[in-house]
Amino acid sequence: MIEIKDLHKSYQMGSNSLHVLKGINFEVKEGELVAIMGSSGSGKSTLLNILGMLDVADEGDYHLDGVPIKNMNETKAAQYRNKFLGFIFQSFNLINYKTALENVALPLYYQGKSRKVRQEKAMKYLEQVGLKDWSHHLPNELSGGQKQRVAIARAMVGEPKVLLADELTGALDSTTSYEVMELIQKINDEGNTILVVTHEVDIAHMCKRIVHLRDGIIVKDEKIKQKRASEYVQ
Numbered sequence: 001m002i003e004i005k006d007l008h009k010s011y012q013m014g015s016n017s018l019h020v021l022k023g024i025n026f027e028v029k030e031g032e033l034v035a036i037m038g039s040s041g042s043g044k045s046t047l048l049n050i051l052g053m054l055d056v057a058d059e060g061d062y063h064l065d066g067v068p069i070k071n072m073n074e075t076k077a078a079q080y081r082n083k084f085l086g087f088i089f090q091s092f093n094l095i096n097y098k099t100a101l102e103n104v105a106l107p108l109y110y111q112g113k114s115r116k117v118r119q120e121k122a123m124k125y126l127e128q129v130g131l132k133d134w135s136h137h138l139p140n141e142l143s144g145g146q147k148q149r150v151a152i153a154r155a156m157v158g159e160p161k162v163l164l165a166d167e168l169t170g171a172l173d174s175t176t177s178y179e180v181m182e183l184i185q186k187i188n189d190e191g192n193t194i195l196v197v198t199h200e201v202d203i204a205h206m207c208k209r210i211v212h213l214r215d216g217i218i219v220k221d222e223k224i225k226q227k228r229a230s231e232y233v234q
Contacts, residue, residue: 001029005061006023006060008059009043034195039199052087082110097138100135100146122135148171148176162193167198170198208223210222
Protein backbone atom coordinates (compact mmCIF):
# COMPACT_ATOMS: atom_id res chain seq x y z
CA MET A 1 0.00 0.00 0.00
CA ILE A 2 2.78 2.44 1.02
CA GLU A 3 6.42 2.01 0.02
CA ILE A 4 9.10 4.53 0.95
CA LYS A 5 12.72 4.02 -0.10
CA ASP A 6 15.72 6.11 0.98
CA LEU A 7 13.66 9.23 1.62
CA HIS A 8 15.49 12.48 2.37
CA LYS A 9 14.12 15.92 3.17
CA SER A 10 15.94 19.13 4.08
CA TYR A 11 14.75 22.67 4.74
CA GLN A 12 16.66 25.91 4.30
CA MET A 13 16.80 27.86 7.56
CA GLY A 14 18.42 31.13 6.57
CA SER A 15 21.93 30.24 5.43
CA ASN A 16 21.76 26.80 7.05
CA SER A 17 20.19 23.60 5.78
CA LEU A 18 18.26 21.41 8.22
CA HIS A 19 18.31 17.71 7.24
CA VAL A 20 14.98 16.46 8.66
CA LEU A 21 14.59 13.00 7.10
CA LYS A 22 17.83 11.08 6.58
CA GLY A 23 17.11 8.04 4.43
CA ILE A 24 13.77 6.62 5.58
CA ASN A 25 12.83 3.11 4.46
CA PHE A 26 9.28 2.17 5.35
CA GLU A 27 6.45 -0.06 4.17
CA VAL A 28 2.81 -0.26 5.20
CA LYS A 29 0.63 -3.11 4.04
CA GLU A 30 -3.09 -2.84 3.40
CA GLY A 31 -5.14 -3.07 6.59
CA GLU A 32 -2.35 -2.10 9.00
CA LEU A 33 -2.81 0.29 11.93
CA VAL A 34 0.59 1.94 12.48
CA ALA A 35 1.67 4.47 15.09
CA ILE A 36 4.54 6.82 14.23
CA MET A 37 6.25 8.07 17.38
CA GLY A 38 9.08 10.47 18.04
CA SER A 39 9.93 13.56 20.04
CA SER A 40 9.41 17.03 18.63
CA GLY A 41 11.81 17.55 15.71
CA SER A 42 12.23 13.83 15.02
CA GLY A 43 10.70 14.20 11.54
CA LYS A 44 7.35 12.51 12.10
CA SER A 45 5.20 15.42 10.88
CA THR A 46 7.46 15.90 7.84
CA LEU A 47 7.10 12.20 7.02
CA LEU A 48 3.32 12.42 7.39
CA ASN A 49 3.19 15.49 5.15
CA ILE A 50 5.16 13.66 2.44
CA LEU A 51 2.93 10.58 2.77
CA GLY A 52 -0.06 12.92 2.51
CA MET A 53 1.37 14.61 -0.58
CA LEU A 54 1.37 17.95 1.22
CA ASP A 55 5.16 18.11 0.87
CA VAL A 56 7.72 16.60 -1.51
CA ALA A 57 10.89 14.68 -0.66
CA ASP A 58 14.28 15.85 -1.97
CA GLU A 59 15.45 12.29 -2.71
CA GLY A 60 14.02 8.80 -2.60
CA ASP A 61 10.95 6.97 -3.87
CA TYR A 62 7.36 6.95 -2.66
CA HIS A 63 4.78 4.52 -4.05
CA LEU A 64 1.15 4.70 -2.95
CA ASP A 65 -1.01 1.73 -3.95
CA GLY A 66 1.55 0.92 -6.65
CA VAL A 67 1.57 4.46 -8.08
CA PRO A 68 4.88 6.41 -8.01
CA ILE A 69 4.27 9.76 -6.32
CA LYS A 70 6.74 12.02 -8.08
CA ASN A 71 6.88 15.20 -10.17
CA MET A 72 3.14 15.85 -9.91
CA ASN A 73 1.67 19.28 -10.46
CA GLU A 74 -0.71 20.56 -7.78
CA THR A 75 -3.84 19.58 -9.76
CA LYS A 76 -2.68 15.99 -10.17
CA ALA A 77 -1.52 15.82 -6.54
CA ALA A 78 -4.94 17.11 -5.38
CA GLN A 79 -6.68 14.43 -7.48
CA TYR A 80 -4.55 11.70 -5.90
CA ARG A 81 -5.06 13.08 -2.40
CA ASN A 82 -8.83 12.99 -2.96
CA LYS A 83 -8.71 9.47 -4.34
CA PHE A 84 -6.25 7.80 -1.98
CA LEU A 85 -6.04 9.73 1.28
CA GLY A 86 -8.17 10.86 4.20
CA PHE A 87 -6.77 13.30 6.78
CA ILE A 88 -7.58 13.72 10.47
CA PHE A 89 -5.94 16.65 12.29
CA GLN A 90 -5.39 17.49 15.96
CA SER A 91 -7.19 20.82 15.47
CA PHE A 92 -10.12 19.15 13.63
CA ASN A 93 -9.95 21.71 10.76
CA LEU A 94 -13.74 21.95 10.49
CA ILE A 95 -15.36 24.89 8.73
CA ASN A 96 -17.11 26.85 11.48
CA TYR A 97 -20.05 28.15 9.44
CA LYS A 98 -20.91 24.73 7.96
CA THR A 99 -22.95 22.07 9.76
CA ALA A 100 -21.49 18.68 10.66
CA LEU A 101 -23.24 17.21 7.61
CA GLU A 102 -21.84 19.91 5.28
CA ASN A 103 -18.33 19.44 6.69
CA VAL A 104 -18.44 15.69 6.12
CA ALA A 105 -19.84 16.11 2.59
CA LEU A 106 -17.08 18.51 1.50
CA PRO A 107 -14.60 15.95 0.02
CA LEU A 108 -17.42 14.59 -2.16
CA TYR A 109 -18.01 18.09 -3.54
CA TYR A 110 -14.40 18.11 -4.75
CA GLN A 111 -14.95 14.67 -6.25
CA GLY A 112 -17.83 16.12 -8.30
CA LYS A 113 -20.59 14.06 -6.66
CA SER A 114 -24.19 15.26 -6.88
CA ARG A 115 -25.78 17.03 -3.90
CA LYS A 116 -28.06 14.03 -3.24
CA VAL A 117 -25.13 11.57 -3.17
CA ARG A 118 -23.10 13.94 -0.98
CA GLN A 119 -25.87 14.25 1.60
CA GLU A 120 -26.69 10.53 1.68
CA LYS A 121 -23.06 9.44 2.07
CA ALA A 122 -22.28 12.17 4.61
CA MET A 123 -25.26 11.09 6.72
CA LYS A 124 -24.20 7.43 6.46
CA TYR A 125 -20.73 8.22 7.82
CA LEU A 126 -22.06 10.53 10.54
CA GLU A 127 -24.27 7.64 11.62
CA GLN A 128 -21.21 5.36 11.68
CA VAL A 129 -19.43 7.70 14.11
CA GLY A 130 -22.57 8.03 16.25
CA LEU A 131 -23.49 11.60 15.31
CA LYS A 132 -26.57 11.22 13.11
CA ASP A 133 -28.63 13.31 15.54
CA TRP A 134 -26.01 16.10 15.47
CA SER A 135 -25.85 16.42 11.68
CA HIS A 136 -27.31 19.95 11.58
CA HIS A 137 -25.23 21.35 14.42
CA LEU A 138 -22.35 23.76 13.81
CA PRO A 139 -18.85 22.93 15.14
CA ASN A 140 -19.16 25.45 18.01
CA GLU A 141 -22.17 23.47 19.26
CA LEU A 142 -20.12 20.25 19.49
CA SER A 143 -17.69 18.95 22.13
CA GLY A 144 -14.05 18.23 21.25
CA GLY A 145 -14.76 14.52 20.92
CA GLN A 146 -17.75 15.16 18.69
CA LYS A 147 -15.69 17.48 16.46
CA GLN A 148 -13.04 14.79 16.07
CA ARG A 149 -15.76 12.27 15.14
CA VAL A 150 -17.01 14.67 12.47
CA ALA A 151 -13.41 14.98 11.23
CA ILE A 152 -13.12 11.17 11.09
CA ALA A 153 -16.40 10.90 9.17
CA ARG A 154 -15.13 13.56 6.74
CA ALA A 155 -11.87 11.64 6.27
CA MET A 156 -13.80 8.42 5.59
CA VAL A 157 -16.55 9.71 3.31
CA GLY A 158 -14.43 9.63 0.14
CA GLU A 159 -13.54 5.98 0.93
CA PRO A 160 -9.79 6.59 0.80
CA LYS A 161 -7.17 3.84 0.66
CA VAL A 162 -5.24 5.29 3.60
CA LEU A 163 -6.21 7.41 6.62
CA LEU A 164 -3.51 9.72 7.99
CA ALA A 165 -4.09 10.99 11.54
CA ASP A 166 -1.83 13.70 12.98
CA GLU A 167 -2.04 13.76 16.81
CA LEU A 168 -5.76 13.03 16.51
CA THR A 169 -6.17 12.82 20.31
CA GLY A 170 -3.81 15.69 21.14
CA ALA A 171 -6.61 18.15 21.95
CA LEU A 172 -8.78 15.66 23.86
CA ASP A 173 -8.96 14.41 27.46
CA SER A 174 -8.08 10.78 28.21
CA THR A 175 -11.63 9.40 28.21
CA THR A 176 -12.52 11.08 24.92
CA SER A 177 -9.16 10.01 23.44
CA TYR A 178 -9.97 6.37 24.16
CA GLU A 179 -13.45 6.75 22.67
CA VAL A 180 -11.92 8.18 19.49
CA MET A 181 -9.33 5.37 19.37
CA GLU A 182 -12.13 2.82 19.83
CA LEU A 183 -13.67 4.27 16.67
CA ILE A 184 -10.30 4.20 14.85
CA GLN A 185 -9.83 0.54 15.81
CA LYS A 186 -13.31 -0.28 14.54
CA ILE A 187 -12.55 1.42 11.19
CA ASN A 188 -9.27 -0.53 11.01
CA ASP A 189 -11.06 -3.80 11.85
CA GLU A 190 -13.12 -3.22 8.69
CA GLY A 191 -9.89 -3.38 6.66
CA ASN A 192 -8.88 0.28 6.40
CA THR A 193 -5.19 1.22 6.47
CA ILE A 194 -4.45 3.87 9.11
CA LEU A 195 -1.31 5.75 10.19
CA VAL A 196 -1.39 7.62 13.48
CA VAL A 197 1.28 10.16 14.41
CA THR A 198 1.30 10.45 18.20
CA HIS A 199 3.58 11.26 21.10
CA GLU A 200 1.25 9.46 23.55
CA VAL A 201 2.48 5.98 24.47
CA ASP A 202 -0.96 4.67 25.46
CA ILE A 203 -2.44 5.76 22.11
CA ALA A 204 0.46 4.13 20.22
CA HIS A 205 -0.20 0.84 22.01
CA MET A 206 -3.76 0.87 20.66
CA CYS A 207 -2.22 0.41 17.22
CA LYS A 208 -0.73 -2.86 15.91
CA ARG A 209 2.75 -1.59 15.06
CA ILE A 210 4.93 1.26 16.32
CA VAL A 211 7.57 3.00 14.20
CA HIS A 212 9.99 5.09 16.31
CA LEU A 213 11.69 8.08 14.67
CA ARG A 214 14.68 9.89 16.12
CA ASP A 215 16.65 12.66 14.39
CA GLY A 216 15.19 11.79 10.99
CA ILE A 217 15.83 8.05 10.99
CA ILE A 218 13.77 5.02 12.03
CA VAL A 219 15.43 3.61 15.15
CA LYS A 220 12.84 0.92 15.89
CA ASP A 221 9.94 -0.69 14.03
CA GLU A 222 7.99 -3.26 16.04
CA LYS A 223 4.73 -5.17 15.83
CA ILE A 224 2.97 -5.12 19.19
CA LYS A 225 0.07 -6.78 20.96
CA GLN A 226 -2.69 -4.26 20.47
CA LYS A 227 -4.53 -2.86 23.48
CA ARG A 228 -8.24 -2.51 22.79
CA ALA A 229 -9.55 0.97 23.53
CA SER A 230 -12.92 -0.49 24.52
CA GLU A 231 -11.29 -1.83 27.72
CA TYR A 232 -10.62 1.76 28.82
CA VAL A 233 -13.98 3.23 27.82
CA GLN A 234 -16.52 3.28 30.63
